[in-house]
Amino acid sequence: MRFENYTAHNYKSIPQIINNLTPEHIHNIDIVSRVLPFKTNNYVANELIDWSNYLNDPMFILNFPQHGMLKKEHFSKVELAIKNNLPTTKLNEIIDQIRKELNPHPAGQMEHNVPFLGEQRLSGLQHKYHETVLFFAAHSQSCHAHCTFCFRWPQFVNMQGYRFSSREIESLIAYLKLHPEVTDILFTGGDSLIMSAEQLNFYIEPILKADLPHIQSIRFGTKTLTYWPFRFTSDKDADDLLRVFDKIAASGRHVAFMAHINHPKEMAPTAFRDAVKRVRNTGAEIRAQAPLMQYINDSPEIWRDMWNEQVKLGIIPYYMFVARDTGAQHYFAVSLERAWHIFRDAYQQVSGLARTVRGPSMSAGPGKVHVIGVTEIQGQKVFVLQFLQGRNADWALKPFFAQYDPNAIWLNDLKPAFGESEFFFEKEYKLILHSKEIVSLI
Ligand SMILES: *Cc1c(COP(=O)(O)O)cnc(C)c1O
Ligand code: SF4
Numbered sequence: 001m002r003f004e005n006y007t008a009h010n011y012k013s014i015p016q017i018i019n020n021l022t023p024e025h026i027h028n029i030d031i032v033s034r035v036l037p038f039k040t041n042n043y044v045a046n047e048l049i050d051w052s053n054y055l056n057d058p059m060f061i062l063n064f065p066q067h068g069m070l071k072k073e074h075f076s077k078v079e080l081a082i083k084n085n086l087p088t089t090k091l092n093e094i095i096d097q098i099r100k101e102l103n104p105h106p107a108g109q110m111e112h113n114v115p116f117l118g119e120q121r122l123s124g125l126q127h128k129y130h131e132t133v134l135f136f137a138a139h140s141q142s143c144h145a146h147c148t149f150c151f152r153w154p155q156f157v158n159m160q161g162y163r164f165s166s167r168e169i170e171s172l173i174a175y176l177k178l179h180p181e182v183t184d185i186l187f188t189g190g191d192s193l194i195m196s197a198e199q200l201n202f203y204i205e206p207i208l209k210a211d212l213p214h215i216q217s218i219r220f221g222t223k224t225l226t227y228w229p230f231r232f233t234s235d236k237d238a239d240d241l242l243r244v245f246d247k248i249a250a251s252g253r254h255v256a257f258m259a260h261i262n263h264p265k266e267m268a269p270t271a272f273r274d275a276v277k278r279v280r281n282t283g284a285e286i287r288a289q290a291p292l293m294q295y296i297n298d299s300p301e302i303w304r305d306m307w308n309e310q311v312k313l314g315i316i317p318y319y320m321f322v323a324r325d326t327g328a329q330h331y332f333a334v335s336l337e338r339a340w341h342i343f344r345d346a347y348q349q350v351s352g353l354a355r356t357v358r359g360p361s362m363s364a365g366p367g368k369v370h371v372i373g374v375t376e377i378q379g380q381k382v383f384v385l386q387f388l389q390g391r392n393a394d395w396a397l398k399p400f401f402a403q404y405d406p407n408a409i410w411l412n413d414l415k416p417a418f419g420e421s422e423f424f425f426e427k428e429y430k431l432i433l434h435s436k437e438i439v440s441l442i
Pocket of ligand 2: 142143145146147149150151152153189190191222223260
């Protein structure tokens with residue numbers, strides 16, 4: 001299949017759009033896509049979306065901007081500006097202002113995760129947890145389609161100073177040499193596998209040639225298996241791409257796909273299954289993770305089916321995330337209590353082979369916070385929580401408690417239980433954020 005890219009500029013040429021959407025829907029897409037990124041492709045349109053019921057179709061909602069994704073006042077502002085024919089610079093100012101109100105870099109990514117090599121700020125890297133360095137290759141700042149809820153959305157719109165990317169493979173290697181605690185490099189983006197085999201090799205080859213015995217695993221954050229499976233089967237350089245994974249495996253390292261899969265529907269096409277087979281034949285392991293999103297996958301049956309299907313195909317269920325505090329969170333978020341119920345209901349229905357999955361987990365500033373559950377302790381209803389990953393490694397797996405709040409959707413909404421004035425990690429977390437010295441060390 002030949003890749004056809006659709007964005008706000010040309011999506012109206014998709015036959016299914018012409019045949020199905022009302023002028024009102026088109027208008028909504030036009031407005032919302034001014035603020036948040038929109039990109040889809042012919043495979044998603046032809047194979048994944050059920051056009052007979054597109055308004056409720058999870059794949060349509062995953063890909064096409066929805067009216068409610070912008071708050072009413074933001075929607076009206078853009079709508080009015082366009083209606084009044086404001087000059088482009090004025091319109092862009094309004095749009096940028098709205099984007100800034102949508103918390104473009106949640107969890108302190110920009111200020112607190114970017115490491116230093118001496119005085120040099122390595123802007124294409126993030127190093128938050130000891131073992132794993134995230135690398136934002138300059139060539140992977142897009143995806144084969146964009147998810148409506150994407151927390152990396154500022155990477156895809158032209159906002160000054162809001163992008164990570166790096167061509168500086170040499171700086172990455174120099175940094176890794178100074179950090180023997182790092183075992184994993186995680187290529188991310190966008191989608192790390194939007195790169196051509198040649199581009200990917202440009203990064204991988206020097207890593208394999210360098211003397212980095214502490215690097216055990218190279219991971220690829222990707223949605224390509226479900227947005228464009230032909231990348232691994234019939235694209236011109238599909239075989240070359242697989243050879244890159246072979247080469248990493250031959251160096252004695254683990255190749256890990258961190259595959260983003262939101263719904264069992266994405267796993268039905270033969271093209272997906274063929275891609276999974278070919279990737280697994282290289283020795284790479286595929287782990288699956290996804291956020292829990294209202295309108296897309298907010299039921300235990302969906303997660304149960306998804307995990308079961310993954311196990312059948314040799315994919316390892318890994319994380320269920322909570323909708324992050326950015327972009328259209330207000331539209332997609334599910335309450336923490338409901339997230340826990342959905343996770344638990346699904347977990348109870350699958351075998352141990354699928355119980356490798358962890359969640360629901362919030363990737364927040366202090367770390368990945370796992371909602372263990374809601375319970376009652378001495379007559380008080382509380383959330384039980386723990387860190388799976390902490391900005392301080394020592395925080396991991398210490399249970400802590402928050403007052404029960406049925407409406408809480410994020411860590412910020414939670415207050416300590418039992419009369420405590422703050423959570424156990426807060427003092428230290430504030431110290432970390434305020435100490436430049438420590439920031440440069442993490
Ligand atoms: C999730 C995450 C990782 C990887 O964590 P694992 O639990 O090892 O998969 C690394 N860095 C950041 C910033 C993350 O959010
Ligand atoms: S595939 Fe990942 S990075 Fe790309 S749009 Fe979706 S969530 Fe964002």
